[in-house]
Amino acid sequence: MTTAPIGAAARPESSTTMLDVRNLKKVYEGRGRSVEAVRDLTFTIASGELVCIVGPSGAGKTTLLRCVAGLLDSTAGEVVLEGERVTGPPPGMAVVFQEYGRSLFPWMTVRQNVELPLKEKKVPKAERQRLVREALEAVGLADAQGAHPWQLSGGMQQRVAIARAVAYEPHLLLMDEPFAAVDAQTRADLEDLVRSLWKRLGVTVLFVTHDIDESVYLGQRVIVLSDSPTVVLEEVTIDLPDERDQLVTRSLPRFAELRAHVYELIQQAKGGHRPAS
Amino acid sequence: MNTLSAGRKVLLLLAVPVLLVAAWWAATADSTDFFWPPLSQIVGTFGETWFTGRFTADVLPSLARLLVGYLVAVALGVGLGTAIGSSRTLRGLLEPVLEFFRAIPSPVLVPILMLFAGIGNEMKVLVIVSGCVWPVLLNAVEGVRALDEVLRDTARCYRLRPHSRLVHLVLRGASPQIAAGARQALSIGIILMVISEMFAASNGVGFTIIQFQRSFAIPQMWTGIIMLGLIGIALSVIFRAAEARLLSWYTGLRMSQREG
Known part of the structure; x- marks a missing residue:
């Protein structure tokens, strides 16, 4: 929407897929009852992208991340990282x-x-x-x-x-609500740290958070999850200038719009809304 | 300020022992009871009893057997405990058996072990091992089981090889618990060192004390008991020094958690 910032030019617009999550499903089998945490998740992340995943609490964000990390076996579907199916923690x-x-x-x-x-x-x-x-x-x-x-x-x-x-x-950096337990000022610093490291190193980042502002501020794209059993509610492209600043970016009208949009989606998710399939 | 508090600490540390010794000294000062000789007499014979050959002939063999038995027990306890703690199947299979063996007081094994291992050093070392291994083993099992989930996940994500996992994650993580078990094992070891020498032996502190008692060398017998106490203190000081070094991270972590 605005002129291309300086940082964006250096980033090659490659479209090679880094991470491919296909029809991921996870059911926890307990004694006599099973809990469907993740129903059907499909999304891809391109090499070099910074994508945030946001969802209401209890949306199976951690389950998703653990499946992607190879720490947890999925019930159905698959996670493919750099063309290889993830069966355990992958090297990259x-x-x-x-x-x-x-x-x-x-x-x-x-x-x-x-x-x-x-x-x-x-x-x-x-x-x-x-x-x-x-x-x-x-x-x-x-x-x-x-x-x-x-x-x-x-x-x-x-x-x-x-x-x-x-x-x-790493080629893929997974972050599981990394700043949920630090104070607000530290959190802002760490958010900027993640942005600057991502830009400098060209690493692909998948950032899971429950914080709507954080997801909009950080991401190029925000994947909004539904309530559990989880599906993708919507993928929101964050068309904010690439050069983000805690003060300037957060006071842009577009930031407020995007934030409001994601907020509405989360509210819908909490209300049990699911996309028509 | 600092030297003052250090001085206070030493004073507090020594206050009760000094009082007890003084009480003993005073109570037995003009004792004519054959079995309760004056402490002055006991202290007087201490030097000649122990430092004219008995230190190398009796104390060192005792300590050597204790050391060998103790180290074998710690190695065995940590090895088995780590294996059992890491495997749910192994735990399910072995836990009832372990409880049974742990409940058997090791001294009763002395007559049995004598049948198999004779009355030499092997038997005494075996007795010490059989008693010391349990606290180390059971604590190692608990320590390994209680390893932090997030830390385990971290080790998996960074693809730690089994050997590094064992060294850097499992053993270090369980080390506070293992140390607690090893501390218990040390006092058990000293007891068993003495008991194994009382049954059948030709040297050792326990053997010497029994010899003195049988030959009515009562002040000498008392020096033996004091000697055992001193050995216990010395070993515990060495243990604490080693523990403080190895577990300095744990002490620091606990203190920071208490403050935060």
Whole structure:
């Protein structure tokens, strides 16, 4: 809608598919009863995209993410990452969890936490050191290398988790409500951090959130989920300027429109509305 | 301020022991009871009883057997406990059996083990192992089971190989629990070290104490008991130092959680 911003030109308009989720269905089998968490989810994400998934609480967002991450087997349908069917955690993927305090190894220093996955990938030592240093610099934690995670604030711990994911050089970065547990100011900083890392590294990002503002501010596209059992309610293209700014972007009339639209969709989802199939 | 509080700490630490020793000293000062010799007499014979050959002839063999038995028990307990804690099937199969064996007091195994392993060092080490292994094993099982779900998922996502998973996730994660089990095992080990030497032995602290008692060398017998107490304190100090080093992260984590 506005002139193409500078950042967008550098991004190749490739249309290769990074992630393909086809008719994903997940039923949890319990004792004597089964719960259908995800009914039928189909969407694709192109290489280099930043897509947000938003849905009412209990919409099976975490189930979806765990299926995509290969942490959970689906009941039907499939998840295809870079042309390969996901049956377990794939090599080109990194996940940032909501529970930062529980996803970092408390017995390791910040540096060791970031370095461990690289050691597992058998990255040579010099290269490893460079990646760790650059990742920690990128999240603004170059000075905290020797600290243990529990010596840091919540926002800083989540930065470490992001640095670990970034240093791993994934093709797909999954983020499961990563900022739900940090305070509002830290959250704004971290949102901008994700945007800038995404732009710099050209990584594909799938960002799951329950926060409507966050999804509109961050994403190029927002996939709105229905209530459980989950289907895709609508895919909303976020045609905001590529250069996002907490103050400027959020006060654009278009931001308000998109936000209102997603908000309405979520309200409908809560009311049990489903797309006609 | 800091030195003052450190001084206070030492004072508090030593207050009760000093009081007890003083009470003992005073109560037995002019004792003529053959079985309750004055503490002064016991302390007087301590040096010549233990440091004229018995330290290397009795104390060191005892400690060597304790050390070997204890280390074998810890290795066995951590190994089996990790395996059992990681597998639901194994747990279901073995848990009732483990409870049974754990409930058997190890000293009753001494006569049985003597039949199989003789009366040499092997028997004594086996007795120590058979008693020390349970707290380590059961705590390791619990520690491994209680590993954080998110941490497990993280390890899976970053595709940690089984070996690194074991070293960096499972063993480190369960280490606070394992240490708690190892601490219990240490005091059990000291008890079993003494008991195994009381049955059939030709050296050791337990053996020496029994010898003194049988030959009515009562002050010497008392020094043996004091010696055991001192060994217990020394081992516990060493254990705590090692624990503080290995689990400094855990102490820090707990403190930060309490504050936050």
